[in-house]
Amino acid sequence: MAQQVSLGSLQESEREAILQVLYRDREVQNTEAERIRNLKTRLQHLRWKGAKSVSQEYKEKSCARCQQTLGLLLNRGAVCQGCSHRVCSECRVFLRRTRAWKCTVCFEDRNVKIKTGDWFFEERAKKFPTEGKHETAGAKLLQSYQKLSNKISVVPPTPPPLSESQCGGGPARLQELGQFKGFNKSVENLFLSVTTHMKKLSKSQNDMTSDKQHPEMVPRQREGRPERRSQSDTAINVTTRAGTPDILKPLGPESPRRPTSPVLKQEDISSSPVLNTSFSGGLRQGSLISINSTCTEMGNFDKADVTGEIEFAIRYCLRTHSLEICIRACKNLAFGEERKKKCNPYVKTYLLPDRSSQGKRKTGVQKNTVEPTFQETLKYQVELAQLASQQLQVSVWHLGVLTRRVFLGEVIVPLATWDFEDRESQSFRWYPLRAKAEKSEDSLPTNNGELAVRAKLVLPAGPRELQEAPEGTGDEPSQNGQLCLVVLGAKNLPVRSDGTLNSFVKGCLTLPDQQRLRLKSPVLKKQACPQWKHSFIFKGVTPSQLRQSSLELTIWDQATFGVNDRFLGGARLGLKEDLPGGAHTSSQAKLQWQKVLSSPNLWTDMTLILH
Amino acid sequence: MASATDARYGQKESSDQNFDYMFKILIIGNSSVGKTSFLFRYADDSFTPAFVSTVGIDFKVKTIYRNDKRIKLQIWDTAGQERYRTITTAYYRGAMGFILMYDITNEESFNAVQDWSTQIKTYSWDNAQVLLVGNKCDMEDERVVSSERGRQLADHLGFEFFEASAKDNINVKQTFERLVDVICEKMSESLDTADPAVTGAKQGPQLTDQQAPPHQDCAC
Ligand SMILES: Nc1nc2c(ncn2[C@@H]2O[C@H](COP(=O)(O)OP(=O)(O)O)[C@@H](O)[C@H]2O)c(=O)[nH]1
Ligand SMILES: [Mg+2]
Ligand SMILES: [Zn+2]
Ligand SMILES: [Zn+2]
Numbered sequence: 050m051a052q053q054v055s056l057g058s059l060q061e062s063e064r065e066a067i068l069q070v071l072y073r074d075r076e077v078q079n080t081e082a083e084r085i086r087n088l089k090t091r092l093q094h095l096r097w098k099g100a101k102s103v104s105q106e107y108k109e110k111s112c113a114r115c116q117q118t119l120g121l122l123l124n125r126g127a128v129c130q131g132c133s134h135r136v137c138s139e140c141r142v143f144l145r146r147t148r149a150w151k152c153t154v155c156f157e158d159r160n161v162k163i164k165t166g167d168w169f170f171e172e173r174a175k176k177f178p179t180e181g182k183h184e185t186a187g188a189k190l191l192q193s194y195q196k197l198s199n200k201i202s203v204v205p206p207t208p209p210p211l212s213e214s215q216c217g218g219g220p221a222r223l224q225e226l227g228q229f230k231g232f233n234k235s236v237e238n239l240f241l242s243v244t245t246h247m248k249k250l251s252k253s254q255n256d257m258t259s260d261k262q263h264p265e266m267v268p269r270q271r272e273g274r275p276e277r278r279s280q281s282d283t284a285i286n287v288t289t290r291a292g293t294p295d296i297l298k299p300l301g302p303e304s305p306r307r308p309t310s311p312v313l314k315q316e317d318i319s320s321s322p323v324l325n326t327s328f329s330g331g332l333r334q335g336s337l338i339s340i341n342s343t344c345t346e347m348g349n350f351d352k353a354d355v356t357g358e359i360e361f362a363i364r365y366c367l368r369t370h371s372l373e374i375c376i377r378a379c380k381n382l383a384f385g386e387e388r389k390k391k392c393n394p395y396v397k398t399y400l401l402p403d404r405s406s407q408g409k410r411k412t413g414v415q416k417n418t419v420e421p422t423f424q425e426t427l428k429y430q431v432e433l434a435q436l437a438s439q440q441l442q443v444s445v446w447h448l449g450v451l452t453r454r455v456f457l458g459e460v461i462v463p464l465a466t467w468d469f470e471d472r473e474s475q476s477f478r479w480y481p482l483r484a485k486a487e488k489s490e491d492s493l494p495t496n497n498g499e500l501a502v503r504a505k506l507v508l509p510a511g512p513r514e515l516q517e518a519p520e521g522t523g524d525e526p527s528q529n530g531q532l533c534l535v536v537l538g539a540k541n542l543p544v545r546s547d548g549t550l551n552s553f554v555k556g557c558l559t560l561p562d563q564q565r566l567r568l569k570s571p572v573l574k575k576q577a578c579p580q581w582k583h584s585f586i587f588k589g590v591t592p593s594q595l596r597q598s599s600l601e602l603t604i605w606d607q608a609t610f611g612v613n614d615r616f617l618g619g620a621r622l623g624l625k626e627d628l629p630g631g632a633h634t635s636s637q638a639k640l641q642w643q644k645v646l647s648s649p650n651l652w653t654d655m656t657l658i659l660h
Numbered sequence: 661m662a663s664a665t666d667a668r669y670g671q672k673e674s675s676d677q678n679f680d681y682m683f684k685i686l687i688i689g690n691s692s693v694g695k696t697s698f699l700f701r702y703a704d705d706s707f708t709p710a711f712v713s714t715v716g717i718d719f720k721v722k723t724i725y726r727n728d729k730r731i732k733l734q735i736w737d738t739a740g741q742e743r744y745r746t747i748t749t750a751y752y753r754g755a756m757g758f759i760l761m762y763d764i765t766n767e768e769s770f771n772a773v774q775d776w777s778t779q780i781k782t783y784s785w786d787n788a789q790v791l792l793v794g795n796k797c798d799m800e801d802e803r804v805v806s807s808e809r810g811r812q813l814a815d816h817l818g819f820e821f822f823e824a825s826a827k828d829n830i831n832v833k834q835t836f837e838r839l840v841d842v843i844c845e846k847m848s849e850s851l852d853t854a855d856p857a858v859t860g861a862k863q864g865p866q867l868t869d870q871q872a873p874p875h876q877d878c879a880c
Binding site for chain 2 (some may be wrong): 062063066070077081144145147151159162163165166168169171173175176177185186187189190230400435592654
């Protein structure tokens with residue numbers, strides 16, 4: 050049945066037919082790669098959800114999945130074979146036809162392995178450990194074909210490439226490939242280049258049928274160029290070693306990503322079922338960090354009319370567990386000071402929701418330009434899984450005289466759906482700058498959680514005395530009133546990346562004469578929702594004093610090496626109006642505070658929103 | 661000839677993501693045993709008596725519903741001719757399962773089965789699932805390979821065995837579905853027996869079995 054077709058015409062049609070197939074396959078593989086990315090993102094979210102709840106309440110013995118407390122006798126939980134975490138009975142899924150179970154996350158993990166085909170790649174790796182995971186033969190064929198083509202374009206080829214016109218009739222896709230000089234090499238080269246990828250063919254390679262033996266090889270050998278094969282071998286090796294850019298071209302569905310570390314790979318996710326990194330000293334590299342500038346986030350700043358764009362790239366480095374934001378440039382920025390036509394721009398980033406000073410990164414300030422070039426990389430050391438819950442805020446500011454800052458625009462990139470594996474999304478892009486969203490937390494105070502307190506004004510006499518106390522003459526500590534405050538606990542605090550905090554509360558009562566009484570709670574370690582239940586007692590204060598005083602409660606995360614404690618949030622109680630740049634008093638807190646002052650010797654419970 | 665081939669293959673592999681997972685299957689065997697016809701019968705329910713030799717490799721996709729899952733099959737059709745061997749063997753590594761085909765009216769194609777099997781062993785993963793298919797069983801009059809010989813060889817090689825006809829649409833669907841099932845079984849095996857027997861699996865009455873996929877044949 051094997052037809053005897055003239056080699057020349059067969060080659061051209063073969064080449065076209067095979068390249069067609071390779072391209073069709075590439076499309077299928079691209080679709081598949083996208084589907085797999087989506088799946089893995091979803092798994093990442095699930096893991097993150099499991100991990101997040103750790104921060105809700107830290108418990109020694111709780112289900113790793115739902116955080117339900119595990120008992121000593123009943124519902125003791127059992128260790129999942131997949132992840133070695135102890136889980137409650139609700140969070141187990143029994144596998145069909147077996148008595149084996151996995152925890153919900155491991156079960157999902159298993160599902161993902163099925164859905165992504167990773168089970169197969171893992172099995173296959175036992176035999177072909179060097180085989181790229183999703184690298185398909187088609188991608189390799191295209192790649193090696195191209196490499197070969199490139200090689201031929203560099204070294205004067207023998208025989209010389211055929212004329213361009215030979216591919217003239219091909220479809221547009223093929224024309225695209227036609228720009229590679231070697232395109233018109235016959236499909237034999239394609240075969241040859243693939244051959245070099247493989248070990249010596251086994252004896253079973255020998256013809257099993259009556260088909261003609263290697264018709265495409267025959268002319269070559271007759272031409273007396275036995276070195277051809279090794280020549281193309283070398284070509285491929287050289288190209289691979291040199292890592293020439295053509296490898297990076299988006300040719301195959303998977304191969305272009307090979308050189309970078311694929312980020313959402315199964316094993317990477319599974320190796321960190323629970324978030325386990327904390328911010329470390331490493332996070333300072335490559336960026337300026339201003340400590341103790343938290344207040345400026347709530348402070349005043351001017352806003353310019355937002356114009357222009359910013360160019361940056363977002364990458365995640367698996368090796369160093371760091372998110373890197375490469376800030377390149379801005380263009381068409383608004384003037385920070387329109388009348389003076391002045392602009393000294395710099396770029397600032399946060400990984401929202403963390404707005405603490407530790408989460409801030411800044412570039413240097415460029416002077417007198419609305420087209421600044423930064424070329425700076427801002428880095429965050431953070432687990433990849435953690436990013437699913439975060440948004441990257443990139444804002445541009447003008448630094449004026451007396452450190453007056455003018456907001457020039459911002460970009461917010463939700464990282465949950467960011468594809469760190471994709472080369473496209475890793476490349477530099479221009480983003481239009483936007484004005485702050487109406488409810489932007491930068492212009493309004495941030496909600497950094499809630500603090501529950503209980504307060505009581507202790508007076509030796511009854512409430513009557515309070516009412517009779519003369520206004521404005523409150524300098525009478527002899528009256529010996531006491532403000533008792535119990536700091537119960539806080540929740541929804543901006544936790545560290547490991548989901549915990551070593552937190553403490555500072556209380557500062559500022560009396561009308563600006564005298565300050567300061568108290569501090571003990572540090573509660575490793576808790577996301579600390580319950581200090583600690584009493585602050587401010588002695589020797591009178592009701593009239595208190596009515597003109599303010600009480601500031603701030604929560605801090607104790608620094609590991611004692612340098613700078615991290616400000617988590619604060620609230621202010623008191624009738625005094627807001628100080629610029631200070632914490633705000635909500636109207637509800639005002640009412641509660643009034644209640645405390647007007648009902649001495651009675652406890653008032655209140656929940657303060659932390660800013 | 662290429663244009664004829666192109667016309668035979670549709671181009672809507674589509675960007676459809678509406679499936680649960682994808683299996684890659686390779687059809688191998690000597691030239692003209694009916695690989696391409698078999699695939700066309702399965703994917704398009706069509707049959708052409710004309711023989712158009714496959715150039716190198718080609719594929720079709722078909723999404724099937726099996727065991728409560730939508731499985732997208734990418735089925736690779738290969739040229740049986742030796743001159744394409746370097747290309748076709750490159751695809752062995754990506755395949756989870758194989759249909760190894762011979763022609764029951766062609767002794768030579770049957771004799772080559774052993775060698776094709778060696779190819780699989782050499783180029784594919786260790787758990788490659790293989791179905792041996794004796795095609796053209798509609799041509800009973802010209803049969804030269806008895807069913808018994810086919811079955812014996814399959815047993816010897818450890819493959820499952822079907823006789824089929826692309827022309828008369830006999831056992832075509834069954835072949836693919838059986839292959840999908842054995843791949844599913846292999847998959848469950850590799851996922852679940854990898855773990856040692858689970859110790860503390862106390863099966864409380866509240867066991868959440870409803871989360872497990874409810875099908876009989878494979879735990880995928
Ligand atoms: N009678 C009969 N002919 C078949 C059958 N399958 C394929 N053929 C014919 O066999 C020839 C080769 O088929 P083809 O599918 O191209 O074989 P391939 O080289 O293995 O792909 C064609 O003429 C087909 O029409 C079958 O089941 N019965
Ligand atoms: Mg064919
Ligand atoms: Zn649980
Ligand atoms: Zn588990």
